[in-house]
Amino acid sequence: MSMIHKTATEMAQALADKSITAVELTKQHLDRIAAVDGDVHAFLHVDTEGALAQAAESDAKRAAGETRSVLEGIPLALKDVLTQKGVPTTCGSKMLEGWRPPYDSTVVSKLKNAGVVILGKTNMDEFAMGSSTENSAYGPTHNPWALDRIPGGSGGGSAAALAAFEAPLAIGTDTGGSIRQPAAVTGTVGVKPTYGGVSRFGLVAFSSSLDQAGPCARTVLDTALLHEAIAGYDERDSTSINAPVPNVVAAAKRQEVKGMKIGVIKELMGDGFQKGVLDSFKQSLDLLQEQGAEIVEVSCPSFDYGIAAYYLIAPSEASSNLARFDSMRYGIRVGDDGQRGAEEVMSATREVGFGKEVKRRIILGTYALSSGYYDAYYGSAQKVRTLIKRDFESAFNLADVLVSPSTPTTAFKIGERANDPLAMYLADITTIPVNMAGIGGMSLPSGLSADDGLPVGFQIMSPAMQDDRMYRVGGTLEAALNDKLGKPVWAQAPELVVK
Amino acid sequence: MALNYDQAVSKYEPTLGLEVHVELNTNSKMFCSCSTVFGAEPNTQTCPVCLGMPGALPVVNAKAIESSILIGLALNCSIAPYSRFARKNYFYPDMPKNFQTSQYDEPICVDGYLDVEIETDEGPKTFRVDIERVHMEEDTGKSLHVGGATGRIHGAEYSLLDYNRAGIPLVEIVTRIVPGTGKYAPAVARAYVTELRDILRSLGVSDVKMEQGSLRCDANVSLAPIGSGKLGTRSETKNVNSLRSVERAVAGEIVRQANRLEAGERIVQETRHFLEESGETRPGRSKETAEDYRYFPEPDLVPVAPDAKWIEELRATLPEKPSTRRKRLQEAWGVSDNEMASMVNAELLDTVEATIALGAEPARARGWWLGEISRLANEKEVHPTSLITAEQVAEVIALIANGELTDKLARGVVEGVIAGEGSPREVIDKRGLKVVSDDGALMTAIEAAIAAQPDTAERIRGGNIPAAGALIGAVMKATGGQADAAKVRELLLKHLGQG
Numbered sequence A: 001m002s003m004i005h006k007t008a009t010e011m012a013q014a015l016a017d018k019s020i021t022a023v024e025l026t027k028q029h030l031d032r033i034a035a036v037d038g039d040v041h042a043f044l045h046v047d048t049e050g051a052l053a054q055a056a057e058s059d060a061k062r063a064a065g066e067t068r069s070v071l072e073g074i075p076l077a078l079k080d081v082l083t084q085k086g087v088p089t090t091c092g093s094k095m096l097e098g099w100r101p102p103y104d105s106t107v108v109s110k111l112k113n114a115g116v117v118i119l120g121k122t123n124m125d126e127f128a129m130g131s132s133t134e135n136s137a138y139g140p141t142h143n144p145w146a147l148d149r150i151p152g153g154s155g156g157g158s159a160a161a162l163a164a165f166e167a168p169l170a171i172g173t174d175t176g177g178s179i180r181q182p183a184a185v186t187g188t189v190g191v192k193p194t195y196g197g198v199s200r201f202g203l204v205a206f207s208s209s210l211d212q213a214g215p216c217a218r219t220v221l222d223t224a225l226l227h228e229a230i231a232g233y234d235e236r237d238s239t240s241i242n243a244p245v246p247n248v249v250a251a252a253k254r255q256e257v258k259g260m261k262i263g264v265i266k267e268l269m270g271d272g273f274q275k276g277v278l279d280s281f282k283q284s285l286d287l288l289q290e291q292g293a294e295i296v297e298v299s300c301p302s303f304d305y306g307i308a309a310y311y312l313i314a315p316s317e318a319s320s321n322l323a324r325f326d327s328m329r330y331g332i333r334v335g336d337d338g339q340r341g342a343e344e345v346m347s348a349t350r351e352v353g354f355g356k357e358v359k360r361r362i363i364l365g366t367y368a369l370s371s372g373y374y375d376a377y378y379g380s381a382q383k384v385r386t387l388i389k390r391d392f393e394s395a396f397n398l399a400d401v402l403v404s405p406s407t408p409t410t411a412f413k414i415g416e417r418a419n420d421p422l423a424m425y426l427a428d429i430t431t432i433p434v435n436m437a438g439i440g441g442m443s444l445p446s447g448l449s450a451d452d453g454l455p456v457g458f459q460i461m462s463p464a465m466q467d468d469r470m471y472r473v474g475g476t477l478e479a480a481l482n483d484k485l486g487k488p489v490w491a492q493a494p495e496l497v498v499k
Numbered sequence B: 001m002a003l004n005y006d007q008a009v010s011k012y013e014p015t016l017g018l019e020v021h022v023e024l025n026t027n028s029k030m031f032c033s034c035s036t037v038f039g040a041e042p043n044t045q046t047c048p049v050c051l052g053m054p055g056a057l058p059v060v061n062a063k064a065i066e067s068s069i070l071i072g073l074a075l076n077c078s079i080a081p082y083s084r085f086a087r088k089n090y091f092y093p094d095m096p097k098n099f100q101t102s103q104y105d106e107p108i109c110v111d112g113y114l115d116v117e118i119e120t121d122e123g124p125k126t127f128r129v130d131i132e133r134v135h136m137e138e139d140t141g142k143s144l145h146v147g148g149a150t151g152r153i154h155g156a157e158y159s160l161l162d163y164n165r166a167g168i169p170l171v172e173i174v175t176r177i178v179p180g181t182g183k184y185a186p187a188v189a190r191a192y193v194t195e196l197r198d199i200l201r202s203l204g205v206s207d208v209k210m211e212q213g214s215l216r217c218d219a220n221v222s223l224a225p226i227g228s229g230k231l232g233t234r235s236e237t238k239n240v241n242s243l244r245s246v247e248r249a250v251a252g253e254i255v256r257q258a259n260r261l262e263a264g265e266r267i268v269q270e271t272r273h274f275l276e277e278s279g280e281t282r283p284g285r286s287k288e289t290a291e292d293y294r295y296f297p298e299p300d301l302v303p304v305a306p307d308a309k310w311i312e313e314l315r316a317t318l319p320e321k322p323s324t325r326r327k328r329l330q331e332a333w334g335v336s337d338n339e340m341a342s343m344v345n346a347e348l349l350d351t352v353e354a355t356i357a358l359g360a361e362p363a364r365a366r367g368w369w370l371g372e373i374s375r376l377a378n379e380k381e382v383h384p385t386s387l388i389t390a391e392q393v394a395e396v397i398a399l400i401a402n403g404e405l406t407d408k409l410a411r412g413v414v415e416g417v418i419a420g421e422g423s424p425r426e427v428i429d430k431r432g433l434k435v436v437s438d439d440g441a442l443m444t445a446i447e448a449a450i451a452a453q454p455d456t457a458e459r460i461r462g463g464n465i466p467a468a469g470a471l472i473g474a475v476m477k478a479t480g481g482q483a484d485a486a487k488v489r490e491l492l493l494k495h496l497g498q499g
């Protein structure tokens, strides 16, 4: 019997009671990928052999009574920005075509130690720069809800894989919304943990001070289980937090919010937000209130400068992080004809290897860090960042969690904003403040927009290292929505044509 | 007519500034756990971190921080309660990330000084050199440009890159400008680097070998007309690889700049290279535009915030200042400046001190270590202390002092110890090197000698004492050199009625 439309929790149960093996479960997902990924294009690389080997090992462990975690034997889709030893890692860029990392990222080590089966690497905007996955050098990913629409970005591949039932679990990374915005537009759940909550070792850096890997799944509980598996202190990442991981699994299961104060951020709704999105958001607020939560309004005036500051800080760090791609040690090399010098070869390689958006941001960041401009641009942006943090601190004095729509609109059409970077950047207006402050953020589906029938995301934000709070609220809201709507949002996706 | 040095300093006042780079002798690199051992096969001491692989992250070496703090304390600096690393961005193939992780505007140690004493026409005089900062950074890899005329990257047929050195911890010690040295500028520069080297050696934080590059000095020199109260434009001379070169480079720059100024030419702010043979400097690669390194705080590292208590613990471990110690020992041992310098330069001061502490007479301890043992060490191209211990040398010296060994026999004992034949006592037994001090045995030999040379014996009886030499020589020969010559002489003269 096919298990692909089940949750990871249900799959884990089936594995535990031996009604399916990890190899069978993996094969079902590999078959699904073969059947639908031609249309969806969620994967850049499917590691059939590796996944089946891991699954076989998992079955052997279970048979020997050595189950490694609750996720033992569950398949997962890995965003192609995290290294996995020996498996191609491109970051959606031509620059790294053919590169096989010699080491596992910490996230991958933890997944392997938990017995999770890694199916392959998912598509993304090049070096995680984008909100639609259209910036992938390997072609866009299509939203399983409507194939002519974007699946969000940069982690569109991971979110689409979940929505298309190609995997029950996925790993994303979130620099300005790259987990939460794709989750919102594909009707799935995505969490950006507190900065430092999950190790960045082996995560190919876009913007070091903002990047954070996180769990993605179709339900809040599945997301929490994956969160628990990948989180925790790592001595190889100096910015990782040396403190116990909040008990997100218990929080996801708690299913009650009585007496909790939920703060609605005034600045993250209103003008520019799609009506269907706002209606869905308000419906969720009502449900939370019915569950006994108190809804309060809070104001975060500095958020108005969030996007501007983000597009100075992230490109500045990116301009430096991406300098290493110079063809000397790995990746492609262009123009090495024995005549050209090293500088010319570096330049020719970067000309060919980087896409348009990456170049745009490298130029922007290089400019912002230049002597004479540093204070006005990078310096001012850092001040805005401090103000955003303070806004959050004040708001968290008034509320236990903060909420907003995850995105201003539902999924837009592929190509619609491709030539309008500013419109594209606005897709992350709601998610960016969370990264700027280093706190935790979750997007979970709150229903379908009445105006276009596409999924809407509800964002929950919790203070740093209090990630359990958003799981508590998310789990409660998810259950209330399932009651009200009759079935989960993700289960309402149109059937894909199976080839 | 070109000005010579004396003429130059009679018209112009030089101002010095010195930047010293020190390779720390930590076991592992600045930001990864790779070995730092010198001279390994190229690229064998590398890992994803020091190769700048995508996704790899740095972690600061705690030992390097400790060494940097010790250096700061020894140089009377304040230790910053909070310091940060920054990224210095520029492209060069020997720099894996295309940025160098270095402290910039927030160094770990600031505001110190070092007093140095030099000989002047008016006797010894102390100059205070103010230290502006001590900061940490990582070394780059090494490039070998093959083919082409210059050995530089431009024009080379190809280049070889060795990243073993990439990421080795460096500490840079920067002085403030040193005014008022007048004609003694070269001597002050040399004395400063010498004293600094001795301090670093006493701290045990670096090998401080200028010829191997573990201590490198850049000398900044500017000139202004005497009495003008102005500061001239400075040049920075690199490639100064010995103490003598420091002195010559500064003197050479003073003469060059004075002659340019005399000719009405402008001093260009530039980097120059010291030429060992001529003692002159030549301009480095000319820079058409000022280098913009786009420094910004390293987001992959958290600030360095050493505990105040730890700093005080380190302060308590500081060794006696080398200059103070040298003075103290020189007085106690009654050795000349030159003798002290030769012990310091041979890196034998600690060993000689240890030998004396074990009871050896200072002159003998120094004599053995700098004489016979150093000679043997030179032959084997090793450091003397790797051949024999202070304990063994002290034992040999004690045996000489109590008459059990002659100097000649002692050389044989030392040779035996070095050859691995055991302790001095064991060598004496094995090689049968004991002094023949048994009067009976000596008398037999003396009588035999007299019998062989009756005429000589007669002359001695007649009062010709110097003639005794021939008979003593015969006795020494007969005893295989193992007799104490003084004892033989005493017995002989007594026997012939002259005692």
Ligand SMILES: [Zn+2]
Binding pocket: B029, B032, B033, B034, B045, B046, B047, B048, B049, B050, B051, B167
């Ligand atoms: Zn390394």
